[in-house]
Amino acid sequence: MKYMLMMVGSKQGWDEMADWSAEDIRAMIRFMHQFNAKLVESGELVDAQGLAGPEQAKIVQAQLDGSPVVTDGPFPETKEFLAGYWIVDVDSEERAIEIAGQASASPGRGGAPAQVPVEVRPIGEAPSVDT
Amino acid sequence: MTGHRVEDLLRELAPQVLGAVARHFGDFDAAEDAVQEAMLAAAEQWRSSGVPESPRGWLIRVASRRLTDYLRSEQARRRREVLAAASVPEYAQLVPAPDEVGLHRDDSLTVLFMSCHPVLTSASAIALTLRAVGGLTTAEIARAFLVPEATMAQRISRAKQRIKASGAQFTMPDETTRADRLASVLHVLYLIFNEGYTASSGDALQRTDLTAEAIRLTRMAHAMLPQEGEVPGLLALMLLTDARRAARTDADGLLVPLTEQRRALWDQTKIAEGIALLTETLGAGPVGPYQIQAAIAAVHDEAPSVDETDWAQILALYETLEQISPGPTVTLNRAVAVAMVHGPRAGLAVLGTLDDDDRMVNSHRLAATRGHLLELAGDNEGARSCYQQAARMTASRPEQHYLSLRAARLS
Numbered sequence: 001m002k003y004m005l006m007m008v009g010s011k012q013g014w015d016e017m018a019d020w021s022a023e024d025i026r027a028m029i030r031f032m033h034q035f036n037a038k039l040v041e042s043g044e045l046v047d048a049q050g051l052a053g054p055e056q057a058k059i060v061q062a063q064l065d066g067s068p069v070v071t072d073g074p075f076p077e078t079k080e081f082l083a084g085y086w087i088v089d090v091d092s093e094e095r096a097i098e099i100a101g102q103a104s105a106s107p108g109r110g111g112a113p114a115q116v117p118v119e120v121r122p123i124g125e126a127p128s129v130d131t
Numbered sequence: 132m133t134g135h136r137v138e139d140l141l142r143e144l145a146p147q148v149l150g151a152v153a154r155h156f157g158d159f160d161a162a163e164d165a166v167q168e169a170m171l172a173a174a175e176q177w178r179s180s181g182v183p184e185s186p187r188g189w190l191i192r193v194a195s196r197r198l199t200d201y202l203r204s205e206q207a208r209r210r211r212e213v214l215a216a217a218s219v220p221e222y223a224q225l226v227p228a229p230d231e232v233g234l235h236r237d238d239s240l241t242v243l244f245m246s247c248h249p250v251l252t253s254a255s256a257i258a259l260t261l262r263a264v265g266g267l268t269t270a271e272i273a274r275a276f277l278v279p280e281a282t283m284a285q286r287i288s289r290a291k292q293r294i295k296a297s298g299a300q301f302t303m304p305d306e307t308t309r310a311d312r313l314a315s316v317l318h319v320l321y322l323i324f325n326e327g328y329t330a331s332s333g334d335a336l337q338r339t340d341l342t343a344e345a346i347r348l349t350r351m352a353h354a355m356l357p358q359e360g361e362v363p364g365l366l367a368l369m370l371l372t373d374a375r376r377a378a379r380t381d382a383d384g385l386l387v388p389l390t391e392q393r394r395a396l397w398d399q400t401k402i403a404e405g406i407a408l409l410t411e412t413l414g415a416g417p418v419g420p421y422q423i424q425a426a427i428a429a430v431h432d433e434a435p436s437v438d439e440t441d442w443a444q445i446l447a448l449y450e451t452l453e454q455i456s457p458g459p460t461v462t463l464n465r466a467v468a469v470a471m472v473h474g475p476r477a478g479l480a481v482l483g484t485l486d487d488d489d490r491m492v493n494s495h496r497l498a499a500t501r502g503h504l505l506e507l508a509g510d511n512e513g514a515r516s517c518y519q520q521a522a523r524m525t526a527s528r529p530e531q532h533y534l535s536l537r538a539a540r541l542s
Contacts, residue, residue, distance in 0.1 A: 018519050022539040026383070029532045033384035047277065050531055053523030056493075085526070 002046060002089050004097035005103060006119040007055050009083030013116065014053070020109050024087065025108045028114070035055070037100060046087040054081045083116070087123065137177050140186060141170050145266025146351070150192040150238025152198060153301045159245055160291040161198055163263050169194035170266060239264070239305050240355045243348075247316040250297045255290035256319045257326070262287055264351070265344055275341050276326075313356075317421065319363050320349050324369050329374075329527075342373055360415060363408045364422030370405035374398040386533040390437045402432045420456040423448055442471035449527060459490045463500055475508035495524035511541040517542035 020028075039045035057073035086103065090096050102120040108114025145166065153162040169190050225477040246260040258276075261267045267275075273283035304312040327341025334463045349366045356362050378392035387393075406429050413422060427448045434440040446468035462485055470478025482501055491497045502517030515538045522534035 017535065018538065019542065020535075020539055022536055025532070025536045025539045026385075029385055029536070030383040032528075032532075050526065050528035052526040055523055057525075126498070 001090070001094075001122060002087060002124045003093070004119070004121050005086040005088060005096065005100045007083045007085065007103065008080050008119055010080050010109045011054070011078070013114075014083070016109070021110070024109055024111065027111055031106045035106070036086075039086070039099070044088045044090050044095075046089050048084070048086045050084040051082060054078065057081070076092045093120075093122070137182065139178070140182065141173055141190075142266035144187050144190055145170060146239035146242045146432075148187060148194060149263055150240075150242045151191050152194050153242065153245075154238055155195070156198055156202070157301060158202075159299075159301050160295050161201055162194070163291060164200035164397050165194040165201065166190070167262065167268070168197050171268065205536070221369035227519075237303055237355075240285065241301060241314055243352060243355075244304055244312055245294060245301065247312075247319040248297070248299060249311065249315045250293055250299075251290050253319065253322055255293070256284055256315070257323055258283060258286050259290045259450045260348070261323065261344065265348055267344070276327065290376050310328050313359060313361070317361055317487065318330065320345055320352065321368075321421070322363060323348070324372075328372065331468045341422060342369075342376070346371060346373065360417070360511075361419040361421045364411045364419055364425050367405040367408040367412075368421050368428060370401045370408070371425055371432050374432060380529070384529065385536070386529050389431060390395035390535075394435065405429065406433070418451075418455075420452060423452045423455075427452075440471075443470055459485055459488050459494075460496070465494060466504070467500060470504050470507060475504045478504045478506065493522040495530070495534075498524065502534075502537065506537075506541065514538075515541040 035126055036045065037113070039048075048075055054076045059071045059073070059075070060068050061071075062068050086099070087100055088096060090099070100120045102119045104116055105113040106116070108116075148169070149163060149166045152166055153159045156162055163446035172193060173186070173190060177183070177186070180300035228392070243264050246263045247256050251259065258272055261272045262269065269284045269287065270280050272287075276283065282401075294466065303309075323341055324345035327345060345438055346366070346369050349362070351367060353362045353366050374397050375389070375392060377398070378394070381387055405425065409422065409425055409429055427445055430441050430445050430448070442476040446465070449461065449465035449468050453465055462481065466478045466485075468478075469481050478480070479501065482497065482504065485491050485497055496518045498521035502514045502521060505511075505514035505517060517532045518538035518541075522531050522538065524529055525534065
């Protein structure tokens with residue numbers, strides 16, 4: 001079963017990261033590196049990506065006549081945004097939740113868990129043939 | 132024979148076999164599919180029952196048979212459709228004898244020129260080159276670029292249709308277009324290398340397989356085109372850059388900039404080969420951008436320490452490069468060299484000329500480089516905000532981490 005684990009960043013958290021110490025950042029990087037390596041080793045990692053910051057975002061929406069309108073970010077009204085994601089292929093939802101819990105415990109400022117929320121959603125399920 | 136050696140052999144033979152079959156049948160698109168199928172069949176059969184006496188002849192025979200079957204069924208389809216069978220040639224007798232093949236040495240080279248045809252987008256040319264010349268399977272290429280296999284198959288198939296639609300024949304480019312066509316080939320090989328070396332997105336900073344594949348293909352091109360100075364120039368550039376790979380990330384997977392790398396980790400064999408290639412070719416003909424970039428890499432690689440780097444020479448090389456092949460990235464790199472020779476403020480002045488350049492608007496590199504030069508100038512606050520800005524702009528996680536760390540170090 002495949003799940004998408006989405007790390008939901010907040011505008012506030014993103015801005016605060018500018019004040020982390022070098023040691024805090026290094027600890028976070030070390031954690032992420034080892035975390036991903038373990039998922040590769042267990043054969044569960046499908047893909048993991050970080051996204052460019054919300055300043056780089058553009059929102060595209062079609063009008064009634066079908067033509068698109070493009071709005072450039074950042075969007076001041078947006079308080080939360082996707083910061084990065086993992087796609088894992090695991091045996092159960094419990095395991096996906098366990099992995100998400102570890103990701104959410106990645107060290108933040110002062111080495112305490114950053115407690116960034118991670119949304120877990122099943123993806124890419126094949127339609128059942130019998131029904 | 133082990134699976135690994137069968138694979139190496141197959142990949143070496145791929146462009147030769149495709150060249151022979153495409154020349155014989157005159158249909159590059161269908162020949163490429165047939166060779167791919169023959170290679171998959173070989174990978175299975177040879178592993179279990181051994182490599183045949185003439186592996187190349189085997190592959191040509193099997194690919195030709197598949198192609199003949201395909202053309203026959205196409206013929207039958209067309210016959211049904213247009214009822215004009217008389218004008219269609221009979222392919223049944225056309226399977227070439229294996230020994231007929233070795234006569235056309237340029238066939239592999241023609242395959243390379245076809246795969247990097249200028250009508251293709253870079254992404255399609257890269258995919259087609261890796262399959263037709265590199266002998267990789269669609270699945271392997273898809274994995275290297277993190278896209279689904281069906282997407283990659285479609286990209287390759289469209290690339291071939293596009294070449295066909297352009298009216299290109301399976302022949303070597305003529306003298307009038309040869310220089311441009313060679314430039315396309317080198318550009319595609321360079322992009323494959325870069326994709327492997329910097330992995331344009333994603334968590335892994337380096338995808339070694341693509342780097343090694345780019346070097347292998349460029350070696351092949353060099354063996355076929357020993358007289359073209361830019362081919363060894365590109366090969367030297369790849370070797371001299373790849374030589375630093377082990378030092379480029381630390382144990383935590385974090386990027387280490389050139390100035391802080393442990394030079395003992397640099398691969399001296401690759402450096403020696405790159406420098407030998409350059410020495411042989413520099414001055415033998417007109418100098419090109421790959422040769423100059425390789426020369427710059429060589430100056431870095433030869434310096435025992437950062438402080439002993441001959442920046443004056445690097446600056447002179449960037450000035451030459453900017454004259455023959457100008458672009459914002461060259462200017463950016465020249466700015467760093469100017470800073471090292473004439474001081475950071477002089478470098479920042481050069482960077483300032485890029486502020487209005489539309490090509491740099493979405494690049495994090497301008498902000499990152501400005502941060503670096505401001506840091507050298509002692510403006511920690513300015514440097515910090517540039518690093519932070521650059522970190523938010525890049526979609527590469529290793530670069531995000533690196534830039535955030537640089538910013539944090541200054542607070």
